[in-house]
Structures are given as structure tokens and as C-alpha cells.
Amino acid sequence: MNAVVKRFPLRLDTKGARVDMTHGSGGRAMAQLIEELFLKHFDNELLRQGNDQAAFDVSAGRMVMSVDGHVISPLFFPGGDIGSLAVHGTLNDVAMSGARPLYLSAGFILEEGFPLADLDRIVASMGQAASEAGVPVVTGDTKVVEKGKGDGVFITTTGIGVVPQGIDISGDRAVPGDKIIVSGSIGDHGVAIMSSRENLEFETTIESDSAALHKLVDKMVETAPDIHCLRDPTRGGLATTLNELAMQSGVGMRLLESDIPMKAAVTSACELLGLDPLYVANEGKLICICSPEDAERLLPIMQADPLGRDSRIIGTVVEDEHHFVQMETLFGGSRVVDWLSGEQLPRIC
Amino acid sequence: MKYVDEFRQHTLAKQLAEAIRQEADDERQYHLMEFCGGHTHAIFRYGVQDLMPDNVKFVHGPGCPVCVLPIGRIDEAIHLVEAHDVILCTYGDLLRVPASGRKSLIKVKAAGGDVRMVYSTQDALKIARENPDREVVFFAIGFETTTPPSAVALQQAKAEGLKNFSLFCNHVLTPAAIQNILESPEVRELGSVSIHGFFGPSHVSSIIGSRPYEFFAEEFQRPVVIAGFEPLDVMQSALMLIRQLNEGRYEVENEYTRVVSREGNKKAQSLVADTFELRRSFEWRGLGLVPYSALKIKKGYEALDAEKRFTIPVSQAKDVKGCECPAILRGAKRPTDCKLFGTVCTPENPMGSCMVSSEGACAAYWSYGRFRQPAQQSA
Numbered sequence: 001m002n003a004v005v006k007r008f009p010l011r012l013d014t015k016g017a018r019v020d021m022t023h024g025s026g027g028r029a030m031a032q033l034i035e036e037l038f039l040k041h042f043d044n045e046l047l048r049q050g051n052d053q054a055a056f057d058v059s060a061g062r063m064v065m066s067v068d069g070h071v072i073s074p075l076f077f078p079g080g081d082i083g084s085l086a087v088h089g090t091l092n093d094v095a096m097s098g099a100r101p102l103y104l105s106a107g108f109i110l111e112e113g114f115p116l117a118d119l120d121r122i123v124a125s126m127g128q129a130a131s132e133a134g135v136p137v138v139t140g141d142t143k144v145v146e147k148g149k150g151d152g153v154f155i156t157t158t159g160i161g162v163v164p165q166g167i168d169i170s171g172d173r174a175v176p177g178d179k180i181i182v183s184g185s186i187g188d189h190g191v192a193i194m195s196s197r198e199n200l201e202f203e204t205t206i207e208s209d210s211a212a213l214h215k216l217v218d219k220m221v222e223t224a225p226d227i228h229c230l231r232d233p234t235r236g237g238l239a240t241t242l243n244e245l246a247m248q249s250g251v252g253m254r255l256l257e258s259d260i261p262m263k264a265a266v267t268s269a270c271e272l273l274g275l276d277p278l279y280v281a282n283e284g285k286l287i288c289i290c291s292p293e294d295a296e297r298l299l300p301i302m303q304a305d306p307l308g309r310d311s312r313i314i315g316t317v318v319e320d321e322h323h324f325v326q327m328e329t330l331f332g333g334s335r336v337v338d339w340l341s342g343e344q345l346p347r348i349c
Numbered sequence: 350m351k352y353v354d355e356f357r358q359h360t361l362a363k364q365l366a367e368a369i370r371q372e373a374d375d376e377r378q379y380h381l382m383e384f385c386g387g388h389t390h391a392i393f394r395y396g397v398q399d400l401m402p403d404n405v406k407f408v409h410g411p412g413c414p415v416c417v418l419p420i421g422r423i424d425e426a427i428h429l430v431e432a433h434d435v436i437l438c439t440y441g442d443l444l445r446v447p448a449s450g451r452k453s454l455i456k457v458k459a460a461g462g463d464v465r466m467v468y469s470t471q472d473a474l475k476i477a478r479e480n481p482d483r484e485v486v487f488f489a490i491g492f493e494t495t496t497p498p499s500a501v502a503l504q505q506a507k508a509e510g511l512k513n514f515s516l517f518c519n520h521v522l523t524p525a526a527i528q529n530i531l532e533s534p535e536v537r538e539l540g541s542v543s544i545h546g547f548f549g550p551s552h553v554s555s556i557i558g559s560r561p562y563e564f565f566a567e568e569f570q571r572p573v574v575i576a577g578f579e580p581l582d583v584m585q586s587a588l589m590l591i592r593q594l595n596e597g598r599y600e601v602e603n604e605y606t607r608v609v610s611r612e613g614n615k616k617a618q619s620l621v622a623d624t625f626e627l628r629r630s631f632e633w634r635g636l637g638l639v640p641y642s643a644l645k646i647k648k649g650y651e652a653l654d655a656e657k658r659f660t661i662p663v664s665q666a667k668d669v670k671g672c673e674c675p676a677i678l679r680g681a682k683r684p685t686d687c688k689l690f691g692t693v694c695t696p697e698n699p700m701g702s703c704m705v706s707s708e709g710a711c712a713a714y715w716s717y718g719r720f721r722q723p724a725q726q727s728a
Binding site: 276 | 397
């Protein structure tokens, strides 16, 4: 270790201090924030080089790149926070192409007055999520906006990854006869968020399912390289994601309500709030569409992974010129499962 | 889930469907109006129509509080935000209802108006306490079910001496509306709308009881069955209605005995009686001016009445041309009879109120049932 003069004589006060405009001005305060907060939690060789970009070698082959902005409220919720979510969300978007994620970038927009203690907690959680996933945050950016012009903190993450040879997963590849698999219970994330909203507090044991799915995907593509579609049903929930896929592939879908995994607490909360769990967000689930033979092969592999333990086949891809997603209800009737329109609002009567 | 799953059981549904098939006379039609949007929603969400014989049809009534609110009242609420700079607290369903001049509360909010979505009157009171130098108005709408919470808010605000809180009252009454439908020429004289029986509201009846329906069951010779909002409730009630019709009876029966009594919730009734009184007349979308069909804030609470506190010009707004919401609300037309349905009017871009709320007939048709329509028309 070089015996250099300490660059910042006073340590960054991550207990009581708050973000101010100097933290985004490019001066010494910003340098200290980067070094004593971001670098502390994200520490890796590429980031430590201190350049405005990360330079690295890549293998030959097909690369994927994805970006995701995170503006969630509240910032901390049962089962996660905006930090872990920002890592998981982007890793999952990369992984849904069958790719192995390699690197992440992170851009922060901080609101003046935001407590550094909260920022420290969020960045620590991001660092932990990235290290658990084995995907480092190698470059980043920080901006500060005046009080009232943001909502605490917004985080944008970008991920890049490389697709293994021979994998061609895309939303337009579903064909009639394919099976639709979901990797576990739906609606957990959305209900966890709603349970902690300020004006809606209700007690539930439900935690967000926020998780990085790329290791599960890795096993899946190894078992069944010809998976047709993968997608994570985030905003808009299972219903909206299936409609996207049906539209992209030009097919219809038939679901069986009785086969869709759902936690009792999620069903109850949705019942109470007048929401339909099919439209509630997930952050650690995926939908897989593949041939019936592949579905048989995939199910045991998925169920053996903790993140896919409750995987189920929930329906079949069918021919339908209207591209409708229809569902046989538990009750014995049938209904169209449409796109989500607007926000899902609680019913009033 | 206890008390919910029991009322959605597939096997029981099959048995009930069979019983209905046995009971229904092939020679006659059974047009049953569900007054409440809650029933409409359940019928579509669970596919109840699929389990009915062809001659048993559901006619969707005007029981969605968002749908029956005339455009003018939304205009007036917008006026409160724009001209009086109030914080307007409202239930979420109202945000997207189209007002005059292509406005809606959600657009007014985007343009800088202080419109806040709340889940209860208590949220609105809290906002008023936290913003003592702003006027806070609660946009009160709904049938008898949502009236008691408004009554509580008025009492609390008065007791606390909350000076900056007021209530824009749009509470309406169910029995008056049902009676109005039965008296309409389409039903009574022309016979162009046949309604043979009614599913009585469930939540509303938990407050007012089943007694208020007794008059018009007798007067108009239409059976009423108070029905719960679960799909099995709807089916059981359909069976009870069909049975009454077959036997020539016109009674008020109560399927929803686990919640509704003949007398209703006396405590809630007295709360409402303490704070509200009848309006001489109120405009309903689809029904026009209906006498004694709505409530206004009573003497003693007038200081909390937004209509007294602020000058609000009366809006002469008209529905969008071609919009059939009024006829649909009366059961005189189906959503698919409207030229705008699914073309320019969709849940993303609603022209009429029936497309806004998930309980509105148009939105329910669009979301859950539209695939069924072409098949039915060609049949």
C-alpha cells in the first residue's frame, strides 16, 4: 500500500448526512461519494481503474444488451429494495434471451436531500445482489437533481451478456401445440409492494420474489436448447406478458386457471384490493414456451432449482387469428385474459 | 381462501347449472337484470353465461357508480381543481372518466392540478389535516355502500373542527334507480326491453336491507333476489328467479343471507340519516333526472358541503356523439350495439363511462367477453 496523503480527510458521513448538489457536480464531493460509497460496495478491478468507461475483452458470438430504469416506490419493501431490484431486473432481461450476463452498468439520479444512509443501504444491497449473481457493476454515473425534481433515487442499469451457440430464443417463436410453463407462484412482488405503500398498509407475510434468474435459465437452455420463448412477467403481470407473446408470434393461448400457481396470501390480498393477480407484477418468475417434449424435460430441471420449485405447465399455444389469450376458469366457464389497460385500480364498490 | 373459495367451486357450479337447465322452461325466455356492476364483473370474470341455457340471459344494469355519474359532475369537480385550486381526493375509478372538452381528472392532474387518488375517506381527512392551508375536497360517489364512510368523514371533520375539508356529494340511491328503469317506456309500454326479474345488489343491501325492494317487486310484478357477488351466488340466485317466474311469484328473496338481513345495518343507516338528506332530483347518466334518487349534505353539516363552500357553475355537458352509454345503462342496448365500441372507444381511450370502470358493461364485454360476440351474432 502506498503511503499517500488521505484524499478525503473527513470520512463520508453515511449516518446523518444527505445528498446535496455538490455530490453531482463533478468535484471533490462527488469523487468522495464514488470512492467511499459506490466503490466500497461494487468493488471490482474494472471499476477501480477509475475510467469513464470499462474496457474488457469479449468472446466471439452473439451478444445481448438490455437497459432497465427503476423508479419504484417505496424504495424498501418486504423481500428487497430498489437496489437489488435494479440488478435482478436487468439480469433477467438479459437472461431471457438465453444469454449469460457478463457485466452491468449503473446510473443513479439522486434527489437533493436524500439521506446518504439510505443510499448506502441501497448500494450495499445492489453490490450484494451483483456479487451473488457473479456479474460485476463495471461502470456507473451519478447525477443530482434539485429537491422536488426526483423521488429520492432513480436507478438505471444496463447489462450485457453472451448467448451460447445454437440458442435462438425470441418472442415470435411460439407455435400452436407449444406448452406454456410458468416458473412459480405469480403476483408476489406486486402484492409485497402494495402492502408497504403508505396509504395502503396491510399486514401480509408475502415478500417480493425479486431474484436473478440467469442461473436457472442456464440450466434450462442446457437441457432444452430449442426453447422458443422466455420472458419475465414483470409490469402488467402474467396476463400482459402472455398477450405480448401471443401478438408477437401471431398465435392464441389457452390457459387453465386451476394450474396457475398462486399463493393463498396473494389471492387474499388481491381479493381485498379488488385486483386480478394475473395482472400483478413479478420480479423473479419466467414464462417459458417450448415443444411438449421439451416441457416434459424442463419441468423436473426447473423444479429442482429453488427459483423454479413451483414450476407448472399452465396452458397451450393454439391457432387463433385474433391472438386472444383465453382461460378456462376454475368455475368452469371461460374468459378472455386481455391486456392490462391503464393502471389496475382498486374497485370502489 | 375461507368464505371465498366455497363460492367458486366448479363441482357445485356444474350441479347448479344442471338444476337451472331442469328448471328453465324451454318455451319461455328469462331476461334477468343484474343491477350491480359487481355482478356484471363476476358473470364475465368467471364465465357464468357459459353455464346458462340459451334462454337465460343476463341484462346488465346501471349499478356501476362511476358509469351513472353524468359528465357534468366530473366537469364540476375539474372546476374545483382548476378554478379553486383545491386538493381533490377521489377513488381511482373516477380518474379516467372522460369529461367535457376531452378532459379527465387524470389529464387535469398531468397538467398540474392537485388530484389525489385515495382508498378511503380517512385518507382524505388525513390529507386535510396535513395541509391546513389548502382546501381539500373529497369527491364522494357511490351507492348506499360507500355512503356510510362519507357520513363518518363528515362527523369526524365536524368534531375535529377541520376547517379546510369539504365533501362533493354524489351519493345515489339504488331502489329509486331500479324503479326508474321499470317505469321507463322501453320496459313498461313499448316492451322493447324485457326484464323479467332482478338480481338485487349485495353490498348495497347489506346496508339498506332487503325491505326497500318489496314495494316494486309487488308494484311491477318482478321478482327480486338479493344475490352475493360470487359466481355461485349469481347462479343460485338465477335459479331462484327462474323458479319464482315459473311459479308466477313476484317476491323479494334473499340468497345472500350470510350478509343481508331484511332490516339491513341500522347503525350505518342512522349515520347516513344524521348527515345526509334526499335531493329532490339528481341526474343519472342514462336515466336522466330521477326524483329523490340521490343524497345531499344535511343541515348542520352544510359548512362541509363543497357545493355550498365554492361557487361551481352548472355544467351543461353532453355525452360524446354516438356514445350509447345511456341506452346501455338502461339495458336497452348491448355494448356491441354501439358504433364506438371497440373502434374509437376502448379501455385505453374511453369515450363513455361504461368503458372506464371494470364494472362497466362495456369494459367487461371488452375485457372478458368480446370473443364471444361474433359467434353469438352469427348463430
